[in-house]
Amino acid sequence: MVKQRTDSDDQGPSDTRASRRRFIQWLAAAGAVIAPLPWVSFAEKERPAGSSPTTPSPQDGAQTTPRRQWVMVIDLRKCDGCLSIDTPPQCTEACIREHFVPEGQQWLQIYEQQTPGGGSFFQPTPCYQCENAPCVNVCPVGATYHNEDGIVLIDHLRCIGCRFCMAACPYQRRFFNWGDPNLPPEAAFASYSPEYPVPAKRGTVIKCMFCVHRLRLGRLPACSEGCPMRAIYMGDLNEDVATNGLEVVQLSTFLAENNAYRYKEELGTQPRVYYIPGHGQEFGRKAQDERDLLPVTWDYGLPHSAGHQP
Amino acid sequence: MAATAERERLEDTVLQPIRRPSRAHDAILVLLGLVALWGLFAWSVQLRRGLIVTGMRDVVIWGLYITNFVFFIGISHAGTLISAILRVTQAGWRTSVTRMAEVITAVALMVGAIQIVFDLGRPDRLLNVFIYGRFQSPLIWDVFAVTTYLTGSMIYLYLPLIPDLALLRDRLAGIAPRWQQAMYRILAAGWTGTESQQRFLHRAINIMMILIIPIAVSVHTVVSWVFAMTLRPGWNSTAFGPYFVVGAIFSGTAAIITAMVIFRRLFHLEEWVTVKQFRYLGYLMLGLTLIYAYFTLGEYLTVWYKLPGEEKHLLELLFIGDRAPLFWFFVLGGLVAPALLVALPWTRTISGIVAASILVNIAMWLKRFIIVVPTLQVPLMPFDFGRYSPTWVEWSVTVGSFGWFLFLYALFARFFPLISIWEVVEEQEKRAPVLVPALASRGAEGDGGRGSPVAAGVLRVSGGEE
Numbered sequence: 001m002v003k004q005r006t007d008s009d010d011q012g013p014s015d016t017r018a019s020r021r022r023f024i025q026w027l028a029a030a031g032a033v034i035a036p037l038p039w040v041s042f043a044e045k046e047r048p049a050g051s052s053p054t055t056p057s058p059q060d061g062a063q064t065t066p067r068r069q070w071v072m073v074i075d076l077r078k079c080d081g082c083l084s085i086d087t088p089p090q091c092t093e094a095c096i097r098e099h100f101v102p103e104g105q106q107w108l109q110i111y112e113q114q115t116p117g118g119g120s121f122f123q124p125t126p127c128y129q130c131e132n133a134p135c136v137n138v139c140p141v142g143a144t145y146h147n148e149d150g151i152v153l154i155d156h157l158r159c160i161g162c163r164f165c166m167a168a169c170p171y172q173r174r175f176f177n178w179g180d181p182n183l184p185p186e187a188a189f190a191s192y193s194p195e196y197p198v199p200a201k202r203g204t205v206i207k208c209m210f211c212v213h214r215l216r217l218g219r220l221p222a223c224s225e226g227c228p229m230r231a232i233y234m235g236d237l238n239e240d241v242a243t244n245g246l247e248v249v250q251l252s253t254f255l256a257e258n259n260a261y262r263y264k265e266e267l268g269t270q271p272r273v274y275y276i277p278g279h280g281q282e283f284g285r286k287a288q289d290e291r292d293l294l295p296v297t298w299d300y301g302l303p304h305s306a307g308h309q310p
Numbered sequence: 311m312a313a314t315a316e317r318e319r320l321e322d323t324v325l326q327p328i329r330r331p332s333r334a335h336d337a338i339l340v341l342l343g344l345v346a347l348w349g350l351f352a353w354s355v356q357l358r359r360g361l362i363v364t365g366m367r368d369v370v371i372w373g374l375y376i377t378n379f380v381f382f383i384g385i386s387h388a389g390t391l392i393s394a395i396l397r398v399t400q401a402g403w404r405t406s407v408t409r410m411a412e413v414i415t416a417v418a419l420m421v422g423a424i425q426i427v428f429d430l431g432r433p434d435r436l437l438n439v440f441i442y443g444r445f446q447s448p449l450i451w452d453v454f455a456v457t458t459y460l461t462g463s464m465i466y467l468y469l470p471l472i473p474d475l476a477l478l479r480d481r482l483a484g485i486a487p488r489w490q491q492a493m494y495r496i497l498a499a500g501w502t503g504t505e506s507q508q509r510f511l512h513r514a515i516n517i518m519m520i521l522i523i524p525i526a527v528s529v530h531t532v533v534s535w536v537f538a539m540t541l542r543p544g545w546n547s548t549a550f551g552p553y554f555v556v557g558a559i560f561s562g563t564a565a566i567i568t569a570m571v572i573f574r575r576l577f578h579l580e581e582w583v584t585v586k587q588f589r590y591l592g593y594l595m596l597g598l599t600l601i602y603a604y605f606t607l608g609e610y611l612t613v614w615y616k617l618p619g620e621e622k623h624l625l626e627l628l629f630i631g632d633r634a635p636l637f638w639f640f641v642l643g644g645l646v647a648p649a650l651l652v653a654l655p656w657t658r659t660i661s662g663i664v665a666a667s668i669l670v671n672i673a674m675w676l677k678r679f680i681i682v683v684p685t686l687q688v689p690l691m692p693f694d695f696g697r698y699s700p701t702w703v704e705w706s707v708t709v710g711s712f713g714w715f716l717f718l719y720a721l722f723a724r725f726f727p728l729i730s731i732w733e734v735v736e737e738q739e740k741r742a743p744v745l746v747p748a749l750a751s752r753g754a755e756g757d758g759g760r761g762s763p764v765a766a767g768v769l770r771v772s773g774g775e776e
Contacts, residue, residue, distance in 0.1 A: 104368075105368070109691075111691055111692045111693065112692065113692050114692070123692075125691065134540065134541060137446060137447075137539075138446075138447050138448060138449070138539060138540070139444065139447055140439055140443060140444060140447040140449035140450050140453075141435075141438045141439060141441075141442040141443065141444065141447075142442050142444050143438075143442075158435070158438055158442060159431075159432065159435075160430055160431070160432050160433075160435045160436065160438050160439065161361075161430050161431020161432040161435075162426070162429065162430055162431070162449060163371045163372065163429075163431070164447070164448075164449055164536070166368070166371045167371060167372065167537075167540050167542065167686070168539070168540045168541070169690075170541040170542075170690055171690060171691065172368075172369065172689075172690045172691050174368075175368050176361070176368055176371065176431065177360075177431075178360060178361045178362040178364075178366070178367065178431075179359060179360040179361070179362030179363075180360060180362075202360050202431070203360060203361065203430075203431030203432040204431060204432065205431075267541055
């Protein structure tokens with residue numbers, strides 16, 4: 001025992017020197033590998049000051065307003081694709097007018113879904129503002145992010161246009177400004193913010209953002225207000241309430257009693273849009289109705305509500 | 311003394327294109343340069359008018375640029391395979407083709423990485439990747455992996471080049487233009503072939519060859535993860551990492567075989583790049599064909615058996631739909647035909663193997679296209695299949711990219727030896743030590759400045775020998 005220890009003691013110094021040298025070499029190598037890391041943050045970047053609450057609130061008490069968890073509920077029993085009034089979908093057109101949506105894009109688009117037993121129903125599809133949003137996860141520069149109310153926004157001054165978010169979105173709810181959007185002159189007067197991305201910027205991704213700028217003022221989104229059937233409810237999970245402008249409902253009961261579902265829920269994206277199953281029956285549409293939607297027009301036109309831009 | 315004669319012949323042949331560059335070489339450089347510039351011109355049109363000039367739209371959001379990205383990063387694995395893996399396994403026959411493979415790696419990585427910039431909607435904001443980069447994004451993993459690989463492969467190309475650079479410095483002294491001599495002098499970093507220099511060089515190469523393998527694997531793995539981290543049909547696969555890595559090495563092998571046959575002919579390297587190199591690489595390619603076929607079968611069979619939702623549309627598109635010609639060309643022309651060409655003894659000739667490699671090159675580009683595009687064509691909402699046909703701008707940028715690739719390669723060949731002279735000599739020594747009696751004795755320093763081990767001798771030949 002003793003002898004062994006002496007032996008090792010004898011070798012001690014040279015051993016230590018060798019291993020220290022090796023350790024320093026190792027450290028240098030590790031340092032070289034780790035050095036570039038500070039370039040990259042591991043958390044979502046803080047938003048530049050003023051980019052989230054860019055839209056001034058009318059009330060001074062805006063700061064004390066409790067945080068919202070915005071959700072949209074679309075009552076498909078009421079959506080007949082605007083066939084009964086013989087117009088293109090009014091929600092989509094209201095959205096286009098509200099945001100000067102570039103031609104070809106429908107941030108809120110109505111799709112005709114087939115039902116298993118034959119027949120079809122109309123499904124208005126905004127951005128689903130997923131809680132576990134694949135688009136937010138993959139963005140390389142943090143240009144798309146959740147705001148404090150759970151809405152997915154895009155910073156068009158940061159977006160590099162790689163379109164990875166579009167590849168990641170399982171709902172195809174994102175659009176790209178491939179060229180310079182052809183917008184009416186009024187669009188140029190809007191002051192851009194991620195909450196009101198007008199005018200659209202070339203080379204960046206754009207989408208529905210639940211009309212945050214309106215919600216902030218206590219107004220319903222443009223699509224909800226524009227829907228003649230009042231099929232689109234806006235709600236707050238925190239306060240458990242939703243409204244379509246005509247009636248106010250208790251959100252949880254409303255969803256439960258009407259068998260609400262979320263689209264492609266099995267993907268685990270936790271979308272914030274609920275559908276109440278139906279095929280427009282409240283306005284007399286039959287599931288077997290074979291009429292198609294009328295084509296949407298990008299006419300930023302005349303019935304333009306004057307004071308929509310805050 | 312046969313060895314000495316052989317060595318001199320090797321040096322003369324390999325240095326010939328550098329010492330007395332042919333008109334043809336310069337003409338080819340100009341031609342390739344023009345093609346490359348045409349690509350840049352097309353890109354300038356795109357910069358001016360936006361991505362609207364491409365065939366990409368909101369459904370098919372990625373196209374040729376991403377295809378090229380995956381393809382070039384893929385063939386960059388040529389260098390790693392030949393040089394690192396074969397070096398680790400001490401396959402002696404590799405020595406005459408390592409350099410050609412390493413150049414492919416370095417050049418393909420440069421051309422591949424720039425494809426992402428071509429694809430960006432806002433290339434002016436490229437620096438945001440470094441300013442605001444989020445490590446959670448697979449695209450940032452790509453940035454890390456590709457830049458690390460590029461740095462590593464540059465070092466790995468440079469290290470074994472040092473003794474050859476010293477040779478160039480000595481042999482071209484007074485012959486080459488002054489700037490060129492200065493370049494060799496600086497790059498040779500004072501190499502004289504002393505024992506300690508040799509020891510350091512070998513150690514450095516050994517470290518790099520081990521380091522470069524995991525880096526190369528990581529690169530193509532994270533390239534695949536850009537796709538596999540999404541919920542798209544055909545991309546949403548756990549096997550994508552290894553599938554892409556195998557595909558990369560597969561296409562890399564094909565690329566090196568193609569490069570070998572070109573430079574063998576142009577630079578008269580028949581003596582060193584022999585049927586042996588073609589055959590052995592052909593065997594490797596055959597093995598990789600089978601592995602890649604296995605992965606392909608696994609990817610598609612597991613989906614086809616179940617036909618879940620959107621995957622059904624993808625398979626419809628690939629097997630019988632719009633993209634079926636490309637898919638079946640890939641299967642028959644990229645897997646079956648090359649495998650047969652190499653496997654059957656009567657086609658296992660240089661031309662047979664080269665034909666197989668060219669087929670694989672084409673098929674693997676198409677394979678990348680049918681990985682990227684058809685998946686995006688599949689509608690995720692109830693609408694029709696997306697459409698995509700590339701525009702002249704995209705084709706021009708693509709052709710221009712291949713132009714850049716060949717231009718940079720030919721430019722390298724204009725100034726640097728495409729065969730690692732000292733490694734070939736070292737290998738010859740190993741094979742026939744009896745022919746080099748000087749090898750045993752370290753004392754023969756006075757032998758006309760020729761060091762004892764022949765390898766070292768080659769490295770320190772002075773210009774006076776000419």
